[in-house]
Amino acid sequence: MSLYRIRAFDREADAASFRCGQALLDEYIHRYASQDVRRNVARVFIATPESDARQLAGFFTLSAGSVSCSDLPESLAKKLPRYPIPVALIGRLAVATEFQGKGLGSxxxxxACRKVAYASATLAVAGIVVDAKDAAxxxxxxxxxxxxxxxxxxxLLLPATAFRT
Ligand SMILES: CC(C)(COP(=O)(O)OP(=O)(O)OC[C@H]1O[C@@H](n2cnc3c(N)ncnc32)[C@H](O)[C@@H]1OP(=O)(O)O)[C@@H](O)C(=O)NCCC(=O)NCCS
Incomplete structure (x- = not known):
């Protein structure tokens, strides 16, 4: 049984108390996440502990994106057409400080990979791209x-072969 519930971002979650150690990610969930959802530029998903639907333990965002074929590793690029390649983008992913190192990031x-795999049966993507905020x-x-x-x-990119069955 999971210790967390994952659901779409809503007003019940206490976003204002979220701290992950990266000010820009904190600011995103405090100020910009609901706006992005409203404008249809990102879907935002949150994890709360089973025992407390208000406590925001972590979140991630998903959007559609594309990468140029010339930006891909040669081993992947040679299998793909020369026009921009559709991808899913995990724009942000963060775990609250008190929940870090306990498996919630994974x-x-x-x-996120499961959601993209499911969606990609309808809207094709060749991979999942993330923009990592730092070396960690x-x-x-x-x-x-x-x-x-x-x-x-x-x-970074995870090719579709890694998450589609
Ligand atoms: C990076 C972050 C999402 C990891 O979440 P987490 O809940 O602490 O990670 P987990 O406990 O699920 O770790 C999962 C696995 O990743 C590994 N891992 C975690 N952080 C790592 C790091 N910095 N370098 C290498 N491996 C790492 C863990 O060892 C673990 O491996 P295992 O499954 O083999 O045991 C979290 O620390 C965080 O939110 N940091 C601040 C914000 C941030 O940097 N977000 C990244 C998006 S740009």
């Missing part, structure tokens, strides 16, 4: 098989 990432975040994503994009140190 739960959120797995849930890059290491976190690499741990799960994301590949660095050449010439873009902060940008």
């Amino acid at each position: 739960i959120l990432l797995a849930d 975040a890059t290491a976190f994503y690499r741990h799960f098989g994301f590949l660095n994009l050449p010439g873009q140190p902060a940008r």
